[in-house]
Amino acid sequence: MSSFDHRRYRPGPVVHLPNRQWPNRTVQTAPAWTSVDLRDGNQALMEPMGVTQKRRLWNLLVGMGFKEIEVGFPAASQPDFDFVRWLIDERQIPEDVTIQVLVQAREDLIRKTFEALRGVSRAIVHVYNSTSPAQRDWVFGQDRDGVKAIARRGAEWVLAESRRYPQTHWTFQYSPESFTATELDYALEVCESVLDVWEPTPERPSIINLPATVEVASPNVFADQVEYFSTHIGRREAIVLSVHTHNDRGGAVAAAELALLAGADRVEGTLLGNGERTGNADLLTLAMNLYSQGVDPRLDLSNPDEIVRVCNECTGLPVHPRHPWVGELVYTAFSGSHQDAIRKCLARQTREEPWQVAYLPIDPQDLGRNYEAVIRVNSQSGKGGVAFVLEREYGLVLPRWMQVEMARLVQKETETRGGEMDPASIYAIFERCFMTDRSPYRLIGYRLDRNDSDRIEVRIGSAAGEQILHGAGQGAIAAYVDAWTRWSGRSLRIIDYQEHAIGAGTDAEAVAYVQLEMEGVRVAGAAIDRDTVAASLRAVLAALNRSGAEWMQAA
Numbered sequence: 001m002s003s004f005d006h007r008r009y010r011p012g013p014v015v016h017l018p019n020r021q022w023p024n025r026t027v028q029t030a031p032a033w034t035s036v037d038l039r040d041g042n043q044a045l046m047e048p049m050g051v052t053q054k055r056r057l058w059n060l061l062v063g064m065g066f067k068e069i070e071v072g073f074p075a076a077s078q079p080d081f082d083f084v085r086w087l088i089d090e091r092q093i094p095e096d097v098t099i100q101v102l103v104q105a106r107e108d109l110i111r112k113t114f115e116a117l118r119g120v121s122r123a124i125v126h127v128y129n130s131t132s133p134a135q136r137d138w139v140f141g142q143d144r145d146g147v148k149a150i151a152r153r154g155a156e157w158v159l160a161e162s163r164r165y166p167q168t169h170w171t172f173q174y175s176p177e178s179f180t181a182t183e184l185d186y187a188l189e190v191c192e193s194v195l196d197v198w199e200p201t202p203e204r205p206s207i208i209n210l211p212a213t214v215e216v217a218s219p220n221v222f223a224d225q226v227e228y229f230s231t232h233i234g235r236r237e238a239i240v241l242s243v244h245t246h247n248d249r250g251g252a253v254a255a256a257e258l259a260l261l262a263g264a265d266r267v268e269g270t271l272l273g274n275g276e277r278t279g280n281a282d283l284l285t286l287a288m289n290l291y292s293q294g295v296d297p298r299l300d301l302s303n304p305d306e307i308v309r310v311c312n313e314c315t316g317l318p319v320h321p322r323h324p325w326v327g328e329l330v331y332t333a334f335s336g337s338h339q340d341a342i343r344k345c346l347a348r349q350t351r352e353e354p355w356q357v358a359y360l361p362i363d364p365q366d367l368g369r370n371y372e373a374v375i376r377v378n379s380q381s382g383k384g385g386v387a388f389v390l391e392r393e394y395g396l397v398l399p400r401w402m403q404v405e406m407a408r409l410v411q412k413e414t415e416t417r418g419g420e421m422d423p424a425s426i427y428a429i430f431e432r433c434f435m436t437d438r439s440p441y442r443l444i445g446y447r448l449d450r451n452d453s454d455r456i457e458v459r460i461g462s463a464a465g466e467q468i469l470h471g472a473g474q475g476a477i478a479a480y481v482d483a484w485t486r487w488s489g490r491s492l493r494i495i496d497y498q499e500h501a502i503g504a505g506t507d508a509e510a511v512a513y514v515q516l517e518m519e520g521v522r523v524a525g526a527a528i529d530r531d532t533v534a535a536s537l538r539a540v541l542a543a544l545n546r547s548g549a550e551w552m553q554a555a
């Protein structure tokens, strides 16, 4: 029998909140961010960070502008204790940054925690105990009152210890761990009892942190829980309401966002979402989500590649190439219609107007990414992408009809070869297929006599030797086509012709693109030359050579 059996599970909680307000709100300002990378992030690593890595990550967090940073669980391990001491003894904590430490509601651990913090000018002491039925029954072996007593005693020990260090400005924080799996009325009761001990005031608030220790329901349910809590807790004006979401169902970021609508003031999380199991809420994503809505995230995210590098080097964890906002591939389009739309929008977008480029929710340049990586070509790509690459890398602005043919040629090759095609390989196809003015015929020279109607004398070479052709017409190209028509006895007609300069100044070259109809069949050619007329004539010849017509091969 299969062990995969959904009947073993129950649905998550629901909250009766018919008058819920959060769906009608929007987030207008950034919340207070608290990084728990050095604690929750660290405790989830296979190999916890050493002091050197912690220092590096600390410097990154401070540099990004975090004002509250949970730096560890100093009563739990010597490295955590030593790190806190290093921060204090070496005066590493900027004036406007407050460190936070975590501790269980146990007297000996609380005492040691305060010892670790001796001499700090300001700190948040974060005490927690779990409150859910499963933890009450099976972990603590206590009823509701018993677990509430653990919380209250913890609050009392924290208060008592803090009084031994009056020089420090203390802030107290309490988390009813496993809040999302706790009955709401009971979570309120426990928090009220903690607040009765701490007696916070608006001037000296305490932090109540509501953790989705395990994400057990969809984000809207968490928002209901937070709104219910926020509107039912006493002394609301004396509390900073914080949330701490985990990502078990993949909704940590969404849950934190909806919690802000529901009344939360503060969000705990980690960079890139490292943390227990599936991780914590990703603060980078949350902050970038605000940024992309025109809200100042109050964090410096302008160098995400550096953030990713430091996190990776400190935690040993890789970052998915499609990680929101900062993954390697998140501003890259491989697919044809996306490339087409991006190319058209980028050509129109100005710095002054609000950003509205299809498929790019923000300007990648804001995060230090350039447009080079935006469009990459594989078998899913279309003419827009191929055209974009040729224009960006080689300055070639292909006419639409040539884009279509070029895209078909590229696709054929990518389907055969598989994988991605780099710009040089794309250009090689362009050169091989369209710039075919060397064989079977090549242009040796020409003389143009510009009168009422232009007369041209053309010297062409082939395996059969040199020949001279004569023609006349309005303009060099018409005269040239006339020369070929007379010489071959076939009907030739220019359908379209375009040219433009590549580069500027004395180094500039001209590129010409020609679409020719020969005996009812259309064929395209291109050529690059320092001389504009030569470029045109060679482009016509490239098309003729490409035609593969029998009379050409016979040469």
Ligand SMILES: CC(=O)SCCNC(=O)CCNC(=O)[C@H](O)C(C)(C)COP(=O)(O)OP(=O)(O)OC[C@H]1O[C@@H](n2cnc3c(N)ncnc32)[C@H](O)[C@@H]1OP(=O)(O)O
Binding pocket: 040, 043, 073, 075, 076, 077, 103, 104, 105, 106, 109, 128, 129, 130, 139, 140, 150, 177, 213, 276
């Ligand atoms: C959701 C979270 O992320 S919570 C943070 C979790 N982080 C960590 O645990 C990392 C650091 N922790 C540690 O290194 C260790 O747990 C220590 C050093 C703090 C404590 O270690 P130990 O004393 O061996 O105890 P252990 O952690 O196994 O705790 C179990 C005991 O503490 C009790 N306990 C657990 N959590 C709490 C709490 N928050 N408050 C009070 N008591 C608690 C348990 O009921 C159990 O009691 P019992 O021994 O009477 O059955």
Ligand SMILES: CC(C)C(=O)C(=O)O
Binding pocket: 040, 102, 128, 175, 177, 178, 209, 211, 212, 213, 214, 244, 246
């Ligand atoms: C200690 C608490 C806040 C925690 O990390 C959790 O519940 O996830």
Ligand SMILES: [Mg+2]
Binding pocket: 040, 211, 213, 244, 246, 275, 276, 280
């Ligand atoms: Mg956690």
